[in-house]
Structure formats: structure tokens, C-alpha cells
Amino acid sequence: MTYQTSDGHYWLARTMDFAFELGGEPVVLPRHYTFQSVTGSQFTTRYGFVGAGAKLQDYILVDGVNETGLSAAALYFSGQAQYTDTPAADKLNLASFELLNWLLGLHQNNADVAADLDQINVVNFELPLLHANVPLHWIITDQAGHCNVLEIRADGLHWLNDPVGVMTNSPNFEWHQQNLGNYVQLQNGSQPERQFHDYTAQEIGPGSGALGLPGDYTSTSRFVRAAYTRQFAPRMSDQAAINTVNHLLEPFDIAKNLKLQTNGNSDYTQYRGYMQLSQPTYYFQPYENSTLSAVQLTEALLTKDTATVLPVPRQQDVHQLN
Template sequence: MCTAVSYHTKDHYFGRNLDFECSYGESVTITPRRFLFSLPEGAEFRTKYAMIGMAHVAEGTPLYYDVVNEKGLAMAGLLFAGNAVYQKRQEGKDNIPSWALLPWILGQCETVAEARELLERIAVTDEPFSEALQPSPMHWMLADAAQCLVIEQMADGLHLYDNPIGVLANNPPFPFHRENIRQYLNVTADPAQDRFSGQELLSPFSRGMGGFGLPGDLSSASRFVRAAFVKLNSRSAEGEKESVSQFFHILGAVEQQRGCCYLGEGKYEITIYSSCCNLEKGIYYYKTYDNHSITAVELHKENLDGEELICYPLA
């Protein structure tokens, strides 16, 4: 399970919690311009733009979890089990396997608007990367400094949803989250008032009671609401340090601690890592479950016209 957030101060920030029971050896990975991606049936594409993000590198290919390109377009994939239904190859469509969707879009698009045009003619296919790496059921959040979009490939087709909230979690589909959040219209960051009597007969016994009713469990529906509330009410100075710090506090409101979500057989879901990227500056920040120090990798300090991937193992 995961949560993704798009957030603005002076600059625009995008990131996510990756919640899972184990790591797959991911690293902060930079893909240079004109990097070749090989696809099924002998197809291939080269990236136009360089990108940085968290990826598992298999056979020299970055399988990105979340990524931002040099133009400030960002994308993250979140688990969508039970609802994601990928397609078979279709004549007349751009057939892109799910594992290649992130670099395919970010490798050639500068904005959400450009990506939307490409997505109108795409078939997200069920072709695996390899026998050992079968497709994961995902949906995606795509954002730039002006727009945010949710992408869901389901049995009845590809759905694109504008996302003014700038938050995404897991199941159910995005329209459920947009409807469900309406139950919390009365939740507020302001001090609680006596609406019960309308006569100021009652007074709050604690600070923060305006947020009474905000869900606190770890379900995706509750994480969506809580992340949205914290993000939409967040205040920070506009400097880089203050903005990044505040972003990680937003993600901290929905992080998962070992022991609270038991999966059986001695396994627990935890927040493997949290990420935050400044889309204007191309700086990718992250921290892990066992290391809360924030580490940064800067895209524009690397050779973006090289031929090889640049990988930084997690600190």
C-alpha cells in the first residue's frame, strides 16, 4: 500500500511513501537522455529527457516506482490490486507494458497536458518484463507544477481523472476517494466550536478537536483522507529546507510502523521509504524506515548525456 502527494510552496514538490513488507534492492537511479528501452515484440524507444527516481534495476533496465524528469514532470505507481486490468496488444495503439509506462511518458513529455494526449492512444499491456518479474497491478499519479492526473487501467478501459486534491492512495478506484472525502466536510484545522447546541453551552477540552472524525486507521481510504487533510492545511516557509521538511511531515501522517499491519507468516507492512522531489530543481530527497536522515541526489549535477544508468544505493 502507498500514498503519493503533490505539494506547492514557492516550488513544486512530489513524492510518496512506499509501503510494503520487503525491499527489492531499489536505488536512486538516473536515466540519461537517449537511453534505450527495449519492449516486447522487438519494439523499443529512446528517452528524450533525463529522469531521476527510485527504481529496481533489472538486466540494465530501471523499473521505476516514482520518477521526475528534467522538465519537472513527475509520476508514481501505486498498488491497485483487484482493479487494475491490463490489455492485450492492440492494432493501431501504442502498446506499452505496465512496467515501462513511467519512463515512456516522462522520457518524452514536458507537461501533464502533453502526456494526456499520448495516453489517449495507448494500450497498457499485460506483457511481463521477464518470467520472474510479472506485471504488478498499479494505478498512477502524474503531476507537473500546474496539473495533477490519475491514470487507471481497468477492465472497462483506460480512465484519466483530474486530481485537484493532489493525493493518491490505493484501492478503491479514484472516483470512490473523491466521493468518500465529502464525508469529512466538517473536519477543520480551526478550534472546535459549539455547533451541538448553537448556544455556546459547550467548550472544547483539548486543542485539535476541530479535527475530530479524521480517520486514523491504515486503510487506503483513510490514508487518502488524512493525507489530503494534512496536505491541504499545511503551512510552511517557502525555503527549500522548510518545504522539504514539511513535505516529509505530510507523508509522516500516513506512514506505517512495523507491527500495526500484519500480513501473516511473520510479515508486516511498513513504509520502506519516503521520497520528495523538487520538480523545478531536480533534487530527489528520501529517507528509509531505519534511517530518518534525509538524503539528497541532484539530477543536474550528473552527466545527463551519458550512456549508462547512474545508481545510488540507499543510505
């Protein structure tokens, strides 16, 4: 979800929920980094960026923010993502899991991305880590608060305005947006008392305005819950926002063994990522350690010759009070 601060700045926050151990760590890719695609194509970044990822053939990132304040996150789009089978000679050919590097490495804002979409061709390629093609769609936002969803389906590429500021996994964005019509009664206050013949019913306790808010782990329910959460979130200053977005994302954490796939593997929240756009900074919070680790894009990191991987402690620190 995106978050707007009281001083008009923006954040993007996400949970990374997966059963397979991805081993993601904060990674900084500098300016003028030449990225080698599994398709045989390559491109050189204009802008440095930081996000969570790992090195396979090259560095693969699934979310992040660049030095201009453009931010993006990849989410699962199973059953609906559809890419081409063959590279195109007149386009930059990329696998789905490489697209985020292109988004953040070559663009300043959402308008830049929209103008360049006809230059790319997303090709079916297996991610070596998973030995499978990865169905993805992307939420993208910039410092001006523009928010879009990028989806590649059987009928082509879709660049969608996202006025909700939220995205989850499948189905497509238009379905999620229309589904909000089933929850227009939700509010953060109380429902009025209700007359049932000769009996006047009153709420048992505060919070009745949110009765019916779905609490399960499906992507459709999480979209509704995120839209509600974002709508009523308090507006804090940019400097104080990290505490607020941390609390906003807490209800979306999936603990191990609470969401099992059909093969018995457990989807769980491997990390939470928080991206500050105004002072490009990436905050990383792994499952094993609730402490936040921050990486700010400095000139020293942006002008390095190589990528920088910043491992995060996985052991929970407990401070003893005496």
C-alpha cells in the same frame, strides 16, 4: 500528495509501502536512453529523469521527476486495474511497471502525456521480481501544478483531473474524491461549544476540529488524512519546502509489523520519496535511515551513456552531543 510552495512552485511526495523487499535505490536514466520492454517493444528517452527503482531486465522506476519538472508516482490498484492480454501492432506495448519510464522519459508536462495516451498499450506481463502482474495507477503532476490520475480499468483508460492533489491505492480516484463528502466537518481549529439541554460542553483540549479524522492504515483513510494534511499545510518557500513535506509525510509512515497481510507478511514504508519540480531533485529517505539523500539532475548525469545508480546508506547515524 502534491505541495505548493509560497513562491508558486510544486513538489510531489510519496511513501512506498510494500511487504516484499523491493531494494529500491535512487536511479538516474539519462537522455537518449533506449529502454527495452519485456513486451519486446523499445523506446528512446528525450528527457533524463531520476527516481527510485532497480534493474531487472531493464531499469524499473516507480516514481521520479524529469529534467522538465514532470513528476509521477505509481501506486497499487488491486481489484480494478485491467490491461490487455496481447500486444498491439500499431502501439507501443508496455507492462504496467514500465509505464512510469515512458511518462517521464518522453514528456514535458501533463498536456504532453494526455496527447500521447492513445499511442500506448499496457499489456499483462509478470514483474520478474514478484512473479505477478502488477495492478497500478499513477498520479502525475507538472511545474504548472496540473495534477492528474491515470487509471486503466475494464472499460478502458481514464485520464482524471485530480483537484485534491492526493492519491492512494484502490479504489478508483472518483470513489476517493466522493468519499471526502463524509469528512466536510474537518478543520484545523476547534469545534464550538455545544449545548446539551442544561449542560454546555466545551472541547477538552485544542484539536477538536479534526475529531473523526481517520488514523488507520487503509488506503481510503490515508486518502482523507492526506487531503486534510495537504489542505492545512503551511506554505514555505521552495528552498525551505523539503523540511515541511518531510513532516507532512511522517504521519503516513507504516512501521514494520503494524499492518499485516492475510499471509502474515508485513506491509511497511520501505522509503519516502520527495520530488522537487522547479529544480528537478529527488530526495530519498529509507526506512532504516531517516537522513535525506538528494540527487539533483545535473548535465553530467543527464548526458551520461548509461544509467547511474546511487546507493543510499541504510544505517541510522546518531550524532553524539557533548
